[in-house]
Amino acid sequence: MSTNPAPQVRLLVNGQDIDTVSALDRGLQYGDGLFETMSVLNGRPLHWQRHLQRLIHGCGQLGIPLPDVTALTIEAQRLCIGRNRAVLKLIITRGSGGRGYRCPADPAPTRIFALHSWPDYPENYWREGVRVRLCRIQLGSNPALAGLKHLNRLEHILARAEWDSDDIAEGLLFDRADHVIEGTMSNLFLVAAGQLVTPELSDCGVAGIMRDMIIESAGTSGLGCSVRPVSRADLLAADELLLCNSVIGVWPVRQLDQRQIRPGPITQRLMRALNNDND
Numbered sequence: 001m002s003t004n005p006a007p008q009v010r011l012l013v014n015g016q017d018i019d020t021v022s023a024l025d026r027g028l029q030y031g032d033g034l035f036e037t038m039s040v041l042n043g044r045p046l047h048w049q050r051h052l053q054r055l056i057h058g059c060g061q062l063g064i065p066l067p068d069v070t071a072l073t074i075e076a077q078r079l080c081i082g083r084n085r086a087v088l089k090l091i092i093t094r095g096s097g098g099r100g101y102r103c104p105a106d107p108a109p110t111r112i113f114a115l116h117s118w119p120d121y122p123e124n125y126w127r128e129g130v131r132v133r134l135c136r137i138q139l140g141s142n143p144a145l146a147g148l149k150h151l152n153r154l155e156h157i158l159a160r161a162e163w164d165s166d167d168i169a170e171g172l173l174f175d176r177a178d179h180v181i182e183g184t185m186s187n188l189f190l191v192a193a194g195q196l197v198t199p200e201l202s203d204c205g206v207a208g209i210m211r212d213m214i215i216e217s218a219g220t221s222g223l224g225c226s227v228r229p230v231s232r233a234d235l236l237a238a239d240e241l242l243l244c245n246s247v248i249g250v251w252p253v254r255q256l257d258q259r260q261i262r263p264g265p266i267t268q269r270l271m272r273a274l275n276n277d278n279d
Contacts, residue, residue, distance in 0.1 A: 012075055012113040025110055027093025030101065031151040033110075034058040038209075038246050040086040040115070045076050047246060050209045055092065058148045063103070064094050067111045075113055085118040087247055091151070121169075121248065126275065129254030129263050130169035130243065135159040135184070139175045139204040147207035160184045169251070170243055172235070175204055179229045183243055186251075187211035189225075191240035191266045196225040210244040210274070217273050223266065240264040242271075249275040 011019045026032035036051040045051070052069065059066045072090070080088060091112040097104040137159040145152075159171055170183045181199050182188055187208045189198045196218050201207050218225040235241075241253035241261055250271045252263035 008117055010079060010115040012079060014111055015071065015075055021093075021110055021112065022096045024096040024098070025093055026095060026097050026103075027091065027110060027151055029097075031153075032062075032103075033064065033091060033093035033151045034062065035089060035091045035149055035151060037087060037089045040080045040083050040088050043081045043083055045080055045088050047209055047213075048073070048076065050212070051090070051246070054149070054207075054209065055090070058150070059092065061144075061148060062094075062150070064092060065107060065109055067092065067109055072111065075111075079113050079115045083115065087116040087118060089114045089116065093151070119247065125169060125248070125251050126271070129252035129261070131167055131255040132170045132172060132183070132241070132243070132253050133163060133168050133257055135162055135171040135173050137162065137173065139173050139181055141175060141203040143203055146204050147201050149206050149208075156184045172256075174232065177229075178232050180232065180235045181205040186243040186245045186248065188230075189214060189242050189244070189270075190230065190235065190238035191264060192234065192238050194239075194266075196223055196266060197230060197234070197238075198225060198227055199230045200228055208244065209246045210249065213274060214244060214250070214270055217270065221269075221273070223269075240267045242267045244274075 013021055021028065034055060036055055038048070038051050039046045056066055076088060080086065093110045094103060095108040095110050137155055139155055159173055162171060170186055172183055172188060173181050175181050179199065180188065181201065182205045187198065187210065189196060198211060198215065199205065215225045236259070240263065241256060243251045243253060252267045252271070253261055254263060255261060
């Protein structure tokens, strides 16, 4: 039996120190909402404005009234103060409603903050790279939801259930056209012939904050980044692979299924630029 203490989670629901929502909340009933996950360092959520802007965009796409931005900022600061390292998750749902898919005429969104302990990923994930597998589950195409970090994540849950080995850090997902899209919890970049490439997300996938930062960093540094469909053949022939999200930063990939990959100079360059916890 494990003697490790249970992870500590602190919750705020609509600004209150409680851990419950209505059973009629549409986030629970239908996955009708969005979420953001971010690193906390020295008492502040990193890249808060970027996460907030993505949330505003997502609420606009789904027609969910955005809660007061000032209140969100104050509540985030309230939870994070005094925490050196943690993970902050923000969930916005359309709020409670009756039975059926029709949206309430005057929705009152629910806002949920959860502050989690920092994950204990091995240091060699950053130093030596991670092992990655290809998943069997395929992502469905839905341009209306593409890019959004909405609450409907069953595809990713089923994909993550395909393995339980601690030696595998991530799995890659393809769409129905056999284009690689993303990881179960991360975005993907590859290097081919000295060029940085990331999959296009016009039909499915999550447009991550760190993905945007890498694209911007590549542009300002003169490296550049091509955003385009990436085939299975492109993936398997890549010279370098790297994964990213707002918690892990950048992980180099050292093994894809049975293929060994050496983290290369472009991956190392991006890691130096982005794995420094600066806002």
